[in-house]
Amino acid sequence: MDEIPETRDSLLIRVADARDQAAWEQFARIYRPVVYNVARMRGLQDADAQDVAQQVLLSVSKALPNWERRDESTRFRHWLCRMARNATINMLTRQPKDRAAGGPLLPVDIPEDHANSDLDSRLVREYRRQLFRQAAEHVRTRADATTWQAFAMTMIDGLTITEAAERLQRSEAVIYAARSRIMRRLRDTVKIMEEDADERSS
Amino acid sequence: MNAHPETCDPSLLERYLADLLLSAEEADFHRHLESCEACRQQIQLVAAAPSSWSDAEEFLRDQPFEAIAFGTSSPDLQKQHDNVRDGRASASAEVAQVLAMLNPTDDPQMLGRIGGYEVSGVIGSGGMGIVLKAFDGPLDRTVAIKVLAPRLASSGAARRRFAREAKAAATVLHPNVIVIHGVSNDGALPFLVMPYLRGESLQRRLDRLGPLATEEIVRIAQQVAAGLAAAHGQGLVHRDIKPANILLEDGVERVTLTDFGLARAVDDASMTRSGVIAGTPQYMSPEQARGDNVDARSDLFSLGSVMYAMCTGRPPFRAETSYGILRRITDTEPRPIREVNPNIPEWLDRIIQRLLAKSLDIRIPTADHVAILLQKCLAHLQQPTIVELPEECRLPHHRRGYMSTSPVVRVVSAIAMSCLVIAGIYSITQLASGISRPATVSKTTSNSPETSIVPNLSPIDDWDAIQTDIDAFENDLIPSETDARKLWQTTLETKPP
Numbered sequence: 090m091d092e093i094p095e096t097r098d099s100l101l102i103r104v105a106d107a108r109d110q111a112a113w114e115q116f117a118r119i120y121r122p123v124v125y126n127v128a129r130m131r132g133l134q135d136a137d138a139q140d141v142a143q144q145v146l147l148s149v150s151k152a153l154p155n156w157e158r159r160d161e162s163t164r165f166r167h168w169l170c171r172m173a174r175n176a177t178i179n180m181l182t183r184q185p186k187d188r189a190a191g192g193p194l195l196p197v198d199i200p201e202d203h204a205n206s207d208l209d210s211r212l213v214r215e216y217r218r219q220l221f222r223q224a225a226e227h228v229r230t231r232a233d234a235t236t237w238q239a240f241a242m243t244m245i246d247g248l249t250i251t252e253a254a255e256r257l258q259r260s261e262a263v264i265y266a267a268r269s270r271i272m273r274r275l276r277d278t279v280k281i282m283e284e285d286a287d288e289r290s291s
Numbered sequence: 292m293n294a295h296p297e298t299c300d301p302s303l304l305e306r307y308l309a310d311l312l313l314s315a316e317e318a319d320f321h322r323h324l325e326s327c328e329a330c331r332q333q334i335q336l337v338a339a340a341p342s343s344w345s346d347a348e349e350f351l352r353d354q355p356f357e358a359i360a361f362g363t364s365s366p367d368l369q370k371q372h373d374n375v376r377d378g379r380a381s382a383s384a385e386v387a388q389v390l391a392m393l394n395p396t397d398d399p400q401m402l403g404r405i406g407g408y409e410v411s412g413v414i415g416s417g418g419m420g421i422v423l424k425a426f427d428g429p430l431d432r433t434v435a436i437k438v439l440a441p442r443l444a445s446s447g448a449a450r451r452r453f454a455r456e457a458k459a460a461a462t463v464l465h466p467n468v469i470v471i472h473g474v475s476n477d478g479a480l481p482f483l484v485m486p487y488l489r490g491e492s493l494q495r496r497l498d499r500l501g502p503l504a505t506e507e508i509v510r511i512a513q514q515v516a517a518g519l520a521a522a523h524g525q526g527l528v529h530r531d532i533k534p535a536n537i538l539l540e541d542g543v544e545r546v547t548l549t550d551f552g553l554a555r556a557v558d559d560a561s562m563t564r565s566g567v568i569a570g571t572p573q574y575m576s577p578e579q580a581r582g583d584n585v586d587a588r589s590d591l592f593s594l595g596s597v598m599y600a601m602c603t604g605r606p607p608f609r610a611e612t613s614y615g616i617l618r619r620i621t622d623t624e625p626r627p628i629r630e631v632n633p634n635i636p637e638w639l640d641r642i643i644q645r646l647l648a649k650s651l652d653i654r655i656p657t658a659d660h661v662a663i664l665l666q667k668c669l670a671h672l673q674q675p676t677i678v679e680l681p682e683e684c685r686l687p688h689h690r691r692g693y694m695s696t697s698p699v700v701r702v703v704s705a706i707a708m709s710c711l712v713i714a715g716i717y718s719i720t721q722l723a724s725g726i727s728r729p730a731t732v733s734k735t736t737s738n739s740p741e742t743s744i745v746p747n748l749s750p751i752d753d754w755d756a757i758q759t760d761i762d763a764f765e766n767d768l769i770p771s772e773t774d775a776r777k778l779w780q781t782t783l784e785t786k787p788p
Contacts, residue, residue: 134572135572135573136572136610136615136616217346217350218350221346221347221350221351222350222351225347225351244344244347244348244351244352245348245351245352247352247489247541260321260325261325261331262321262322262324262325262331263321263324265324265331265334265335266307266320266321266324266334268335269308269334269335269337269338269339270307270308270310270338272335272338272339272343272344272347273308273309273338273339275339275343275347276338276339276340276343276347279343
């Protein structure tokens with residue numbers, strides 16, 4: 090894991106310093122699409138979902154400076170995610186009538202309690218999805234092109250090992266090996282991204 | 292690993308994964324892997340646990356869901372380059388609820404049964420319901436089953452809408468329109484059955500690759516137009532043509548138009564005026580945006596927007612809010628395609644402009660026409676030396692527009708042109724005098740306007756610039772939208788923003 094120290098650095102979220110733009114953007118980059126996707130799943134259209142994502146991030150950023158003083162025992166990442174989840178649920182359940190007309194779906198009111206647990210589990214899952222996607226992007230930009238292709242073709246594009254080998258003009262063994270190497274880096278990167286924030290609080 | 296005990300070395304796997312091998316060692320390792328199936332499996336297990344592999348596959352993979360589902364269309368987060376597109380809902384309560392309502396099955400591999408179908412998985416979920424992957428035993432094929440969300444299934448209106456969607460889509464038989472295998476509207480869970488298509492939506496393709504190549508654009512647009520022509524022939528307007536509803540199948544060059552979720556029979560006026568604007572704003576036509584009645588030509592405008600997106604990688608009308616998007620659609624012209632992507636040929640740009648004409652009089656009138664035209668263009672692209680571009684693509688746009696506009700507009704534009712010429716002459720003279728005789732400038736400006744308008748009749752060098760101005764002006768005249776704009780502004784006064 091020491092091979093990707095830049096990840097570790099870039100992921101440091103300085104709790105005491107909410108003005109640390111780079112760290113903040115890192116979190117925002119992960120969480121913005123989380124909120125956006127969940128909002129879209131609720132039937133909001135593009136522009137409104139973007140608004141909600143922006144508002145959620147704004148409210149979390151305002152709460153950031155309070156973190157160290159207020160709640161030392163909780164793990165930072167969990168706290169951050171919980172803040173963001175609460176803000177999202179508030180935002181999405183409080184103003185169902187606030188959407189602009191023009192969405193692809195008929196607006197439908199969903200019973201609140203049912204909606205909240207549903208939302209919460211979607212948020213958790215979407216967060217994990219974003220971790221993976223961001224990690225994959227990180228790995229991709231640092232990997233040799235063919236190695237990445239071996240992984241992407243078989244894991245993302247749905248080609249078989251044989252097809253990928255043909256396209257890349259490599260042996261199947263090379264495809265197996267290369268995609269495993271990428272998978273290992275991906276796993277490690279996700280782990281670092283998950284743990285990094287936690288370390289701040291421990 | 293027992294097959295080749297002499298070379299199977301677990302530490303080698305670990306060192307390979309960490310990229311610690313020398314290149315000679317790596318080559319040896321590759322050679323070993325070729326003959327050793329056990330090590331090929333082992334390296335994957337060593338690299339990451341099976342759960343990580345399946346997580347990666349699930350989270351990173353393109354899903355056909357987005358295209359078959361109900362408008363959980365993909366996000367448009369261009370500022371960030373994350374390819375965050377998967378609207379797939381997973382362990383959500385709603386999916387669980389639907390799965391709990393399935394009938395029991397004897398097959399332990401399956402999640403349950405619905406109708407005669409064995410459900411094997413969940414493809415995705417959207418606003419109206421969820422999409423299941425299922426197996427049709429008697430016909431031995433995999434299908435996608437769209438199930439109306441339980442919370443909607445209790446509403447009569449939603450059921451009717453769902454039934455109508457199915458009925459409408461089922462009447463269209465065309466290779467470029469998704470087939471409806473069957474419908475059930477009487478059980479606790481209304482559902483419709485479609486083929487399970489492996490592939491990605493055009494939206495996802497655009498997100499992944501950005502602007503497409505000319506031939507690809509024409510090919511996809513041609514097939515969409517052909518599918519639309521078939522639907523329009525049945526009196527159906529799709530009303531929601533957008534990249535997320537256009538499915539590109541894997542392996543074959545076939546485009547399938549999906550989600551007639553909002554398609555309605557043209558004569559079905561009862562629900563059309565429910566006050567809810569149906570359709571994704573970014574690809575709406577101006578008449579849709581205004582809430583006017585729409586006909587088949589509305590789909591053609593949307594097709595134009597989709598083609599624009601294929602050329603440039605983004606929709607033609609964008610704004611921060613959906614209200615802003617609607618305003619742009621009705622009031623403004625999109626940024627010229629060739630300014631964004633100079634690789635797009637002028638004739639294609641002109642076809643798209645004719646689809647994006649706000650006035651129905653100028654817009655290409657039928658999907659048939661578009662399909663045939665694009666077919667000819669495609670033939671030209673594939674054999675440029677043998678097949679010429681179709682006649683109507685060859686004329687410069689502004690001249691075509693000029694010839695076909697009414698005499699009144701012609702007179703107006705003629706007057707405007709002469710004004711421009713005079714203005715051009717005037718400004719050039721001013722410029723020239725400003726450059727050559729700086730000392731007289733203050734004197735000139737202090738003069739009364741009458742004297743300065745008198746042309747100095749100095750030679751004009753910059754005719755090209757003037758001609759460009761005239762062309763630009765003339766082009767502005769063609770999609771003459773004053774009426775539409777007035778209409779829109781009056782409706783605005785009655786609607787809150």
